[in-house]
Amino acid sequence: MERPWINNYDAGVRTHLEYPKIPLQAFLQISAERYPDRICTITDGHRLTYRDVNRLSDMVGRGLLRLGLTKGDRVAIMMPNSHEFIILYYGILKAGGVVAAVNPQYKPRELEFQLRDSGARFLIAFKDQMDVISIIEDSTAIEHVIISEPDDLHRIG
Numbered sequence: 001m002e003r004p005w006i007n008n009y010d011a012g013v014r015t016h017l018e019y020p021k022i023p024l025q026a027f028l029q030i031s032a033e034r035y036p037d038r039i040c041t042i043t044d045g046h047r048l049t050y051r052d053v054n055r056l057s058d059m060v061g062r063g064l065l066r067l068g069l070t071k072g073d074r075v076a077i078m079m080p081n082s083h084e085f086i087i088l089y090y091g092i093l094k095a096g097g098v099v100a101a102v103n104p105q106y107k108p109r110e111l112e113f114q115l116r117d118s119g120a121r122f123l124i125a126f127k128d129q130m131d132v133i134s135i136i137e138d139s140t141a142i143e144h145v146i147i148s149e150p151d152d153l154h155r156i157g
Helices: 003-008 022-032 052-065 083-094 109-119 129-141 151-155
Strands: 039-043 046-048 072-076 098-101 120-126 142-146
Touching: 003 142, 022 052, 022 083, 039 052, 039 083, 046 052, 046 072, 052 083, 072 083, 083 098, 098 109, 109 129, 120 129
Parallel strands: 072 098, 072 120, 120 142
Antiparallel strands: 039 046
């Protein structure tokens, strides 16, 4: 396989990396064990540690399982880059789901296409997206719409 960009790598930069054969969510769990009090993410000046993100994503995973999520179910997250998105992402993986990231600026037609294409059974979004969601939810496989407020994380964290 030809990879011409490698010719532009600085001296000493490896062209291939070996990764452990573990699920992606295991990296968060390992980081939470090794570095529980280190900052994992910062959004709008609010900081969460690896322990926080791991604990909150565990809660999300358990909640999705209680709602009936089964291994391989698609879960759409319709949120901007935020603490919430990261926590939801890992919680979905921990529960055995597959993340379908959805642009929160989608218009109804675009959202409907992505939800149908992904086969998502669950949709998680901020409350301000309900206008768009309500237009299309009956024409998709969505069984559960989970609505959050941007400050919900600060109330439970």
